[in-house]
Amino acid sequence: MIITMNTQIIKIDENQMDPEAVRKAGKILQQGGIVAFPTETVYGLGGDALNPDSSRKIYAAKGRPSDNPLIVHICRMEDLHKIVSRIPESARKLAKAFWPGPLTMIFPKSEAVPYETTGGLDTVAVRFPSHRTAQAVIDAAGGYIAAPSANTSGRPSPTLARYVVEDMDGRIDMVIDGGDIPIGVESTIVDCTVEPPMLLRPGYITAEMLGEVLGEVSQDQTMMHGDTRERPKAPGMKYRHYAPKGDVTIYTGELERVVERICELADAQCTAGKKVGIIATDESVKTYKNRVSKASIKSAGTRNNEETIARHLYQILREFDDEEVEVIYSEAFDESGIGQAIMNRLLKAAGHHVEQA
Numbered sequence: 001m002i003i004t005m006n007t008q009i010i011k012i013d014e015n016q017m018d019p020e021a022v023r024k025a026g027k028i029l030q031q032g033g034i035v036a037f038p039t040e041t042v043y044g045l046g047g048d049a050l051n052p053d054s055s056r057k058i059y060a061a062k063g064r065p066s067d068n069p070l071i072v073h074i075c076r077m078e079d080l081h082k083i084v085s086r087i088p089e090s091a092r093k094l095a096k097a098f099w100p101g102p103l104t105m106i107f108p109k110s111e112a113v114p115y116e117t118t119g120g121l122d123t124v125a126v127r128f129p130s131h132r133t134a135q136a137v138i139d140a141a142g143g144y145i146a147a148p149s150a151n152t153s154g155r156p157s158p159t160l161a162r163y164v165v166e167d168m169d170g171r172i173d174m175v176i177d178g179g180d181i182p183i184g185v186e187s188t189i190v191d192c193t194v195e196p197p198m199l200l201r202p203g204y205i206t207a208e209m210l211g212e213v214l215g216e217v218s219q220d221q222t223m224m225h226g227d228t229r230e231r232p233k234a235p236g237m238k239y240r241h242y243a244p245k246g247d248v249t250i251y252t253g254e255l256e257r258v259v260e261r262i263c264e265l266a267d268a269q270c271t272a273g274k275k276v277g278i279i280a281t282d283e284s285v286k287t288y289k290n291r292v293s294k295a296s297i298k299s300a301g302t303r304n305n306e307e308t309i310a311r312h313l314y315q316i317l318r319e320f321d322d323e324e325v326e327v328i329y330s331e332a333f334d335e336s337g338i339g340q341a342i343m344n345r346l347l348k349a350a351g352h353h354v355e356q357a
């Protein structure tokens, strides 16, 4: 479907709120329009969560299958009651610990939330973001914004406004450019309708952090190493998300061996005339640059602080697309802490193609 409209692009600095711009965005949303806005995780594509037409427009703009439910964003704890029919004890605890912040929880939905927003489900995903521009826009829109990540379905989530514009120009009413995004991977999703609560998508709020608050958390078994016979509990997790145009392979094992193996393979592919990309870290980037100078080599960040890697991963995948890279090699990361979120996104980008170095 081709949609052509005039997309306004405005800048809002989180630390210097522009009330006039926020009001304008709020008005568009209240009238059923679609506005992309920054959050602390990735840019979101917002519409009035209680208006079925707005949700339909979001699916159309993204080219997203309509069975893939949206997350409803709120900006006040007391607003939760209107959209859920019950608040489980586990959700109360998690909200106290992590809201506002990069955590989404699944609740039984109330009648106020249309099935267009929940992809036909009787449950609703809710998030209370900490980003001040996001909060201001949600408030201006009336309190409830349905927002998936602001990318075309199947592309990496946008961590810079220019990627939102790349995917959405002419398809939505407004893009709010809020500059850099602090986290870079989507929120952690926890299903609080089951006991013990179940982690459906790893993110900045790690399994360890959830465990500290709840005592016990289970994990969707399809989440990391994707048993394809089982359907993931979060419908969106079944799609080959975050897919760059190049073929991605992840190498596991001792770092020195991994680097050696990637150098050999990348060198051979460069010699064969292929465009090669390497996802490196600050610890290994020099070695690659010395050994395979023809490849496009990008350090995602440092292994001493894996949050830096989470922040840059999607940007790197998009840059490889822009450079028309055909073959991508990546080092693996430990699946603990934020590493679980990094590996979850990388595994999807790689279509679960992992090799031992």
Ligand code: TXA
Pocket (backbone or CB within 6 Å): 039, 041, 042, 043, 044, 045, 068, 069, 070, 071, 104, 106, 118, 121, 123, 124, 125, 127, 147, 148, 149, 150, 185, 186, 187, 188, 189, 200, 233, 234, 235, 236, 237
């Ligand atoms: O960080 C984020 O969560 C970002 C920003 C914009 O807030 N949003 C985001 O939305 O990542 P999206 O649509 O790209 O991912 C939403 C995920 C999908 O995998 C979807 O299937 C799942 O949440 N989801 C939504 N409602 C659900 C429900 N009722 N039950 C299970 N999974 C649900």
Ligand code: MG
Pocket (backbone or CB within 6 Å): 148, 149, 157
């Ligand atoms: Mg998404």
